[in-house]
Amino acid sequence: MWKKPKTAESTTNRRCFSLVHQYIQRFNEVSGSKSAVIRRRSETPGVMITQYVLDIPEGKSTPDFESKPIPVSIKEGQVASFKVVVKGDPKPEVSWRRAKGPITDKNKFQSKYDESSGEHIFEIVKVSGEETDTYKCYAANEYGKAVCTTTLNVIEASKNPSDFRKLLRRR
Template identity: 60%
Template sequence: MEDFIKQLRDNFSTRFEDYSMPKAGIKKRSKVPGVMITQFIEELPEGKSTPDFLSKPIALTIQEGKLAIFKAHVCGDPKLDVTWGRAKGDMSDTEKFQNKYEEATGEYTLEIPRVSGEETDTYKCYATNEYGNAICTAALNVIEVGFKKKKAMEQLEDVGSGRVNKNCIRPCVRPSFVLGNAKLAKPQGESNVYPV
């Protein structure tokens, strides 16, 4: 009877081995905080390893129009495939999102020239080989300076043209003031409220 059960068990596992679902990944800890490693198989062959980050990209806050560069150093055997992604946006524009590898330093980079507010996002670096993958993230924040300049110019134009922007008025002691060469008088129908 035991032989029959063993034979049935062996036959069953052999028959369904090719059709079984892949095993859930084994989560591993990296030496670098913030890196998530998943190992695809239970035991690694001797001398082989899952991907890991030696250094991961750091969060960046960059002024619009400047160059943003994320850098990563990875290790693992066999050779790794390193790719980049975004949490919310598309990265198919290869002129805007440039993936580079420097063989001399072993450094992978993602360069984003002339950043704008549209590139503000969380970026992900993926290192993958046949035994597993490693993922880390870094945020890009873009400071939009043009918006503030444009808003200030619009407010000055409103004052200079006689249009009063309600966000740009306050009580004033004097009935008029000089802005450049233009002298502005008290607005019609307003008492003690003057453009600033």
């Protein structure tokens, strides 16, 4: 069986993720660039990490989620809350986006940080059916970004108790 001989160059200072990443790394060595885009999975299921640089200094790291947001089903008019805990050095900036629309109303969508627990909290005040959507949380620093998704399902509240009884009879 044919085996590729190991050379000093291939084993020193070269982390190999895949054939594509080897190609990018070799291109960067030739061109003198220190940047790359390396996608990898987190230890936390459902989290994707994008690394911006090949060599991260010792003690520094890309962002990652220690805990990710739980999908929420909530009645209309209540407050929906998503919580995440992120890690990384330098400390990552956390932002939220939604699939179907913007998050521009500061009275409706509120991002908070709890110093005591280290949780980043995203709240939606007085939810309505319009906020039913898929939400993405981004944690980013100079070495990369981490992304995870969650969903919000808003249950419309029936105003008339007789409507509820009719609904139950149909089932």
